[in-house]
Amino acid sequence: MATTTPSAHLFTLPTELRNAIYLYIFSPTPGDTSPASSPPTPDPLALALRFDKSPYPSNPSSTPPSTSPLRLLLTNRQIHSEAALLAISLTPFHLAGPLADPENFALRSRLLSQAKLGAIRHLTLTARISHLRALNETWAGLPFGSPELQLETLTIVPRRPDCSSGAYAEVADLSQSHTLAYVFTETFKGLRGVGVVEVRNQGCFNDVVWRILYRGVVYRLFRWGGGECGVRFECSAEDGGGEQEAWFRVLFQGSREGGNEVGAEVRRLAGGELPDPGPTAGFGGP
Template sequence: MADTTQPACLLTLPTELRNAIYLYLFDFPPTSPLPSFPPQPDALALALRFDTTTPYLHTNTNTPSTLPLRLLQTCRQIHAEAHLLALSLTTFHLPTSTSHPETFRLRSQPLSAAKLGAIKRLTLTARISHLRALNESWAGLPFGHAGLDLESLTIIPRRPDCSTTAYAEVADLSQSHTLAYIFAETFKGLRKIRTVEVRNKGCFNDVVWRILYRGLVFRLWKWGGEECGVRFECSGDGEDERDAWFRVYLGDGEDRVGRGNEVGVEVRRLAGGEMPEPGTTAAGFGP
């Protein structure tokens, strides 16, 4: 009798095995350097839809985190089975312009509500001046969009051009205070997001970065007291300033268990164990 056994392929595997393969493929570690961003085509809008006339392979959005999305373009069955899982595990890197709600709305318009709601990880690289949109126009929602429900948002600030002049130190100090104010005002009412991570990536030197973080913690402590609804975590003092980071946990209940310090605890840690006296400054917790 002739052997009629067909060779196994992805679509002939049991569903649970295919799902395990999808999970392994799309849970891609974002460890590579951030790419540059052409104004069009847009990875957030173009790479997430199934359109055989506009293959994802022909775009200029081959960022490390979105490369696995190519699998969604192979056939309609794989797209139907895996696209929501893929969106939930992929980190999309967004440029400065998308910090403004109207720009984000226009560039994400081709996405259905289900696809937009499936997106959980975004990274925004933006000039500090553009980050003003966080507390001025987001109105408590990430990117001002009610359809987003994020697990994490990573923000990578970029310095203005004047930071390369003779006044760079003064400009950096001014920008650090601006960022501390923007972040503090934003985090007071930000919803539908669990964690915000801010990464230095060479924006500031070590001293200015510490001033930024201390200023943010101090402002939220002054606003909300010992427990203001957020928790804090930061990189160690001995780490390279270019890779320094801090995280703010905004989730409720179990989302924050075991993560970071309450604001009162973090203020004491930064102040060397003593609670600052009224009238102290944000940067150094001292007169």
């Protein structure tokens, strides 16, 4: 009498092998995280969770590709149960500017369980400068005002207001760069729940204004916290790449090694001379 051999499929594999397969499928490619890459396009999971219906720049071109790895989660309940948190933790979600406001973020993320919201590790916020004011005005030291979020990377892509294309564009850009420097500095002073904040230019400002913005952030933090205030800086080369490629990162305590302490970065930007920060409180002080 002939015997039948049970067919092999994904769920006949040991759990360790299935986890390795999920990790391979959902891990982003190197281009997804490089500083010079464009903001990630919307993905099916983000759309399903109502996280990304109208990102800047407005580009309804696009229907999410049917080949997205996240569509695997729709296959059946077991795959969703086994892989959803891993997939969310590896996906760089892209949020539109209005979601910088904690009330809007809470409203749009209400469909997520606390476990899924807490699994998110990579967020990109593309926002006009007016929306970025929410970072220091309403976040209260928590990304998007959400205590559940524990981000490895928060990427911010600023967009200029429409008036910046008029006759007084240069004056408007300088004003906006000073506004951003203030907003970022006040936010970084007490930000928790984030390992690295990366700010990408991507054509928002020309090279000169971008350098003013970056130097303004570094020097304001130096004036506030002294030479060592718990954050470190990395930036793209100022003599290469152009405004489309420019970026800087702020690395918070416990994030990873690398970068310059604020005092060392001020010294580098000033050509070797370290100015007196003045009588200001350090990080963690009153």
